[in-house]
Amino acid sequence: MTDTARRPRRRASSDADKEERRRQLLAAAKTVFARKGFHAATIADVAREAKLSYGSVYWYFDSKDDLIHALIESEQEALRHSVEAAMRSAASDDPLAAVRAAIRATFVFFESDSRATKLLFRDALALGGAVEKHVHGIYERFIVDVERAIVAGQRAGVLADAPAHLAAYSVAALIGQLAQRRSQTDDGIDAEAMADFVVWFLMDGLRKRDPS
Amino acid sequence: MTDTARRPRRRASSDADKEERRRQLLAAAKTVFARKGFHAATIADVAREAKLSYGSVYWYFDSKDDLIHALIESEQEALRHSVEAAMRSAASDDPLAAVRAAIRATFVFFESDSRATKLLFRDALALGGAVEKHVHGIYERFIVDVERAIVAGQRAGVLADAPAHLAAYSVAALIGQLAQRRSQTDDGIDAEAMADFVVWFLMDGLRKRDPS
DNA sequence: CCTTGTAGATTGATTCATCAATCAGTAGTG
DNA sequence: CACTACTGATTGATGAATCAATCTACAAGG
Structure with a gap:
């Protein structure tokens, strides 16, 4: 096969x-x-x-645990590389561009490899303690970056005041859950459109903006 | 104990x-x-x-599977009851109030019972097929309600155009992930404040609103 | 080139522990 | 006394991890 x-x-x-x-x-x-x-x-x-x-x-x-541990680590590294490459090649004039690129890369990565999705989201949680911490790590790095960007945006007066860390965690959580969902159900939305939806949702929310 | x-x-x-x-x-x-x-x-x-x-x-x-199955079912029912009761007693003049009440009830439920959180979020996923479907059910019902509310809001012109189902799923995903996070790390935010943050985030997003 | 020695890669039968599920027996209850 | 909730030792299956035996790729000496 x-x-x-x-x-x-x-x-x-x-x-x-x-x-x-x-x-x-x-x-x-x-x-x-x-x-x-x-x-x-x-x-x-x-x-x-x-x-x-x-x-x-x-x-x-050495053991079955050692095997899954090495596997998850290697998958995490692959994801991180993919996201970082995408961010590097994003236009640097638009502050949103890097974020959008990172989110797109994440969805594309998981779309291209449904096995990685199941592994990172299902099995990583099924394991106890040690790996749980490990999985937290992959989020954490991303969250720190997002949080920094949010704080900068708030300083510049373009982002609303909000607990930055919580907001950053929310961004990561949403992306993760949607990526996982995509691996299970197909709603005919491609990875990039999904990423754009997430960016829009996170930035503007559901309430209609006044056309000003 | x-x-x-x-x-x-x-x-x-x-x-x-x-x-x-x-x-x-x-x-x-x-x-x-x-x-x-x-x-x-x-x-x-x-x-x-x-x-x-x-x-x-x-x-x-009958079996260990039967046991966990019955257990998850009963926990789901408890959560559903709790949320529905909260929504019924919410003020009906403010359309947002019911949503806010539901989200609050969810966070309060999980806060008051960290065992339920672990059960529903960790173990339910670790199990295969049958239970996975089952867990999907509890989301699905909630999502359908939220989606309906979103569509109504869009018709009334107060909510922005967006794929309603995807948005509804995002709401559920965010709440679930944040509830789970709260059971692991304490950031000193109480359940109701957390719920209010979620509602604000979902409605208005990160971008600063023009004071109009 | 062709032995032949050897380190170490590969094998799978075996060991050992764990645990779900059964069942024959016991005792509380009406 | 009969019924049935309850007991816990036993059984059988499963699967992780071990280990002694086997094989192979390479190398060193002829």
């Missing part, structure tokens, strides 16, 4: 090979965990998906 | 007794599941918490 199907017969000897094998295992784990959920999925499932034996999984990862 | 501590010695014979015993088991399950999470919690934990024997749990519930 996917490119994962090619069975790796050759044994990994060089460091590059081993890294590649590790990547294959992470890819298999991503598929399996996204399909069945972390708890329901077994190491045997992952090994089967990766066309490797049960024991080999333990050659590359 | 709680009223759950009183050990039930007397055997439940009447229908009322049996219903009470069932309630006790649900209360115990709520405590245990909220503390350890659904997967990590065992039936033995629940039995111990309820001061009943292992086998008795199976006298009242």
